[in-house]
Amino acid sequence: SVSIEFGKTLSVRRTPIPGLVVLDLPVHGDARGWFKENWQRAKMTAAGIDLPDFGPVQNNISFNDAVGTTRGIHAEPWDKYVSVATGRIFGAWVDLREGDTFGAVFTTELDPSSAIFVPRGVGNSYQTLEPDTAYTYLVNDHWSPDATYTFLNLADETASIDWPIPLDEVEISAKDKEHPRLADVVPMPPKKM
Amino acid sequence: SVSIEFGKTLSVRRTPIPGLVVLDLPVHGDARGWFKENWQRAKMTAAGIDLPDFGPVQNNISFNDAVGTTRGIHAEPWDKYVSVATGRIFGAWVDLREGDTFGAVFTTELDPSSAIFVPRGVGNSYQTLEPDTAYTYLVNDHWSPDATYTFLNLADETASIDWPIPLDEVEISAKDKEHPRLADVVPMPPKKM
Ligand SMILES: Cc1cn([C@H]2C[C@H](O)[C@@H](COP(=O)(O)OP(=O)(O)O[C@H]3O[C@@H](C)[C@H](O)[C@@H](O)[C@H]3O)O2)c(=O)[nH]c1=O
Ligand SMILES: Cc1cn([C@H]2C[C@H](O)[C@@H](COP(=O)(O)OP(=O)(O)O[C@H]3O[C@@H](C)[C@H](O)[C@@H](O)[C@H]3O)O2)c(=O)[nH]c1=O
Numbered sequence: 001s002v003s004i005e006f007g008k009t010l011s012v013r014r015t016p017i018p019g020l021v022v023l024d025l026p027v028h029g030d031a032r033g034w035f036k037e038n039w040q041r042a043k044m045t046a047a048g049i050d051l052p053d054f055g056p057v058q059n060n061i062s063f064n065d066a067v068g069t070t071r072g073i074h075a076e077p078w079d080k081y082v083s084v085a086t087g088r089i090f091g092a093w094v095d096l097r098e099g100d101t102f103g104a105v106f107t108t109e110l111d112p113s114s115a116i117f118v119p120r121g122v123g124n125s126y127q128t129l130e131p132d133t134a135y136t137y138l139v140n141d142h143w144s145p146d147a148t149y150t151f152l153n154l155a156d157e158t159a160s161i162d163w164p165i166p167l168d169e170v171e172i173s174a175k176d177k178e179h180p181r182l183a184d185v186v187p188m189p190p191k192k193m
Numbered sequence: 194s195v196s197i198e199f200g201k202t203l204s205v206r207r208t209p210i211p212g213l214v215v216l217d218l219p220v221h222g223d224a225r226g227w228f229k230e231n232w233q234r235a236k237m238t239a240a241g242i243d244l245p246d247f248g249p250v251q252n253n254i255s256f257n258d259a260v261g262t263t264r265g266i267h268a269e270p271w272d273k274y275v276s277v278a279t280g281r282i283f284g285a286w287v288d289l290r291e292g293d294t295f296g297a298v299f300t301t302e303l304d305p306s307s308a309i310f311v312p313r314g315v316g317n318s319y320q321t322l323e324p325d326t327a328y329t330y331l332v333n334d335h336w337s338p339d340a341t342y343t344f345l346n347l348a349d350e351t352a353s354i355d356w357p358i359p360l361d362e363v364e365i366s367a368k369d370k371e372h373p374r375l376a377d378v379v380p381m382p383p384k385k386m
Contacts, residue, residue, distance in 0.1 A: 112254070
């Protein structure tokens with residue numbers, strides 16, 4: 001298994017996309033392997049961490065065999081708390097909400113000692129940097145097979161994401177190859193109250 | 194990676210321990226790897242699945258390097274929804290609640306296509322059957338470093354768990370070696386309302 005940093009302090013880092021927040025997670029290493037609180041509601045809504053209060057109703061896991069497997073870019077009408085159980089990813093996020101920051105891009109690597117809070121309407125995508133990468137996320141609304149959400153093409157020239165492995169060399173789903181360019185995306189409106 | 198069964202129907206299986214319920218999870222395999230709804234509140238409280246409604250506040254992941262790594266037996270004052278992100282485990286559960294079923298034992302193997310709901314007061318433990326096994330669980334109350342919970346020794350002669358790999362050959366924490374035998378366990382009382 002890939003070596004990760006143990007004993008970080010729980011903390012957050014803001015990004016250029018409003019509400020998109022990267023977390024450092026304390027991972028406790030020992031002779032058995034490691035243990036982490038991947039998500040902890042009380043600690044993570046406390047002052048100093050200051051994520052919005054989050055009530056998950058669904059936990060998804062996607063497993064990726066090969067290095068380079070790429071998924072996205074998907075914006076759904078709920079928040080996501082994203083992390084890695086094992087392996088490592090290059091993540092890319094594109095703001096697809098109505099407003100001044102529409103089209104803003106943020107990228108970073110995540111391993112088991114980090115996580116990211118992705119607010120509703122921000123497009124989510126990743127490429128695996130290790131074989132056998134297990135990607136896990138919590139969401140605060142239920143997915144539906146019939147709904148169409150907001151998608152952006154992984155190869156969009158405006159977002160111009162600098163994927164570590166070229167997209168024509170990696171595994172991508174047929175659906176993900178069909179998503180529109182930024183000019184054809186209908187921005188996601190704010191949530192109705 | 195280990196091959197798992199794709200396309201199972203979401204369903205539950207009762208066990209001899211009241212409230213301890215094993216789930217079959219649908220896993221969707223494709224060229225990228227696989228995807229699963231690891232936990233889905235609405236589906237899993239619906240008739241036919243019929244888990245109690247569950248509101249997680251914490252998600253923990255433990256990663257185990259070597260085959261045979263063994264953790265437990267821990268009963269805490271909250272419910273747990275336990276599953277495997279990658280790898281495979283032999284799980285053992287011992288009822289440590291006050292009442293007629295105190296001491297009842299259930300064991301089964303879990304891989305990413307299964308999960309188990311462990312009610313408050315039922316002792317939880319596992320031994321890994323694959324290297325690099327990532328074990329993930331959701332809990333509906335916050336862990337505290339100062340609390341003492343209810344523990345049973347992994348080698349308890351009354352529970353007599355048939356561990357696939359003998360306990361003297363595997364990695365176990367110092368704490369887990371000190372837990373009492375069943376006769377010395379104070380049963381967990383019902384939750385105060
Ligand atoms: C998203 C989802 C898919 N599925 C099913 C539908 C398919 O049979 C299978 C795979 O679905 P796909 O949409 O191809 O998975 P995917 O991995 O391409 O989709 C995911 O990509 C991430 C980048 C996003 O952040 C996620 O929100 C999600 O959209 O799983 C569910 O059962 N529940 C779900 O919640
Ligand atoms: C359980 C827990 C531990 N920790 C810390 C304490 C230690 O530094 C490190 C490892 O803790 P340990 O108790 O040794 O982990 P462990 O893996 O032996 O404990 C687990 O065993 C499972 C069988 C049980 O079902 C779990 O509920 C839990 O008790 O993680 C947390 O920060 N939060 C938590 O919720």
